[in-house]
Amino acid sequence: MATLPHDDIYQLVREPIDMVALVSHVRAPEDGAIVTFDGFVRNQSHNRPTLYLDYEAYESMALAKMREIGAQLHEKYRIHCVAMVHRLGRLEIGETSVFIAVSAPHRAAAFDACRFAIDTLKRTVPIWKKEYFEDGAVWADGELPPAPAATSRAKPAS
Amino acid sequence: MLLAPSPGAGYNSPVPPVSQTIRVTVLFFGRLKELAGRAEDSVEFSDATTIEQLFALYVARHPELAKYRSSVVASRNQEFAPWDTPLRSGDEVAFLPPVSGG
Numbered sequence: 001m002a003t004l005p006h007d008d009i010y011q012l013v014r015e016p017i018d019m020v021a022l023v024s025h026v027r028a029p030e031d032g033a034i035v036t037f038d039g040f041v042r043n044q045s046h047n048r049p050t051l052y053l054d055y056e057a058y059e060s061m062a063l064a065k066m067r068e069i070g071a072q073l074h075e076k077y078r079i080h081c082v083a084m085v086h087r088l089g090r091l092e093i094g095e096t097s098v099f100i101a102v103s104a105p106h107r108a109a110a111f112d113a114c115r116f117a118i119d120t121l122k123r124t125v126p127i128w129k130k131e132y133f134e135d136g137a138v139w140a141d142g143e144l145p146p147a148p149a150a151t152s153r154a155k156p157a158s
Numbered sequence: 159m160l161l162a163p164s165p166g167a168g169y170n171s172p173v174p175p176v177s178q179t180i181r182v183t184v185l186f187f188g189r190l191k192e193l194a195g196r197a198e199d200s201v202e203f204s205d206a207t208t209i210e211q212l213f214a215l216y217v218a219r220h221p222e223l224a225k226y227r228s229s230v231v232a233s234r235n236q237e238f239a240p241w242d243t244p245l246r247s248g249d250e251v252a253f254l255p256p257v258s259g260g
Contacts, residue, residue: 039260055259056187056188057259058185058187058233058236058252058254060236061233061236061237061252062259064236086259086260097259097260098259098260118260121259121260122257122258122259122260123257124257125257125259126187126233126252126254126257126259127257127258127259127260128187128188128255128257128258128259129258129259130188139188139189139255139258140258141256141258142188142255142256142257142258143256143257143258144229144231144256144257145231145238145254145256145257146238147231147232147238147239147240148238148239148240149240150240150241150242151239151240151242151243151244
C-alpha cells in the first residue's frame with residue numbers, strides 16, 4: 001500500500017466528531033478548496049421512525065480499509081489532505097456518524113475525491129449499524145464488499 | 159506449527175507423516191455475531207482447512223447461519239479473502255455481513 005501523507009487523519013471514535021477541527025486540519029495555504037461530507041443519523045428508515053442507531057466495526061480492518069481509501073484518493077486525484085472519521089456506538093438522530101474532509105488546490109479534485117471516499121467507504125469498510133425502532137431493532141441492509149472469488153488466481157492484496 | 163512428537167512415537171508409528179495443528183481466531187460481526195452467539199472464538203484443526211470449511215463448522219452448530227452464507231464475506235488477517243483460502247495457524251478469520259457504515 002502506498003504510504004499516506006502523515007498529516008492525513010483516519011479515525012474511529014466514540015465521541016462526537018469535531019468537524020470544525022478536521023476542516024481546519026486539512027486546510028493549508030497552498031489549497032484553494034475543501035469539500036466535506038457530513039453523514040448523520042436520519043429520523044426514519046423506510047418510513048419507520050428511528051429512535052437511534054448503534055454502530056459497530058471490525059476496528060483493525062476498518063482502519064486499514066479507510067487508509068486504503070486514502071491511498072487511492074492520493075493516487076487518483078490531485079488533492080492535498082484527507083480527514084476521514086467514523087463514529088461508533090450509540091448515535092442519536094441528527095448526530096454525525098461519518099465525516100470526510102478533502103483539501104485540494106482546485107475544487108474539482110476535492111469534489112471527486114470526497115465523493116469517491118464516501119462511496120467506497122460505504123461499500124468496503126467493515127462497519128455495521130443496527131437501527132432501533134419503537135417496536136424492535138434490525139441490522140441495516142448493507143452492501144456486499146467486493147471479495148476475491150477464489151485463491152488460485154487471486155492477486156496479492158494491494 | 160508442528161506438533162511435538164509424542165513420546166515413543168518413532169518413524170514407524172501409524173501417525174500421519176505431516177501432522178499439523180492449525181489454531182485460528184474467528185470473529186463474527188453484526189447479525190452473524192448474534193446468530194453464532196459470540197463475537198470471538200478460537201478453534202483448532204488437525205487437517206488443512208479452508209475458510210469455507212470453517213464457516214461450515216459454525217453452520218453445523220447454528221443452522222440458521224446457513225441462509226446468510228451467500229451474503230457473507232470473509233476476511234483473513236484483515237483482508238477480504240476468497241472462501242477457498244487455506245488457513246494457517248495464527249490466522250484471524252472474520253465473517254462479515256453486508257457492510258452498512260456511513
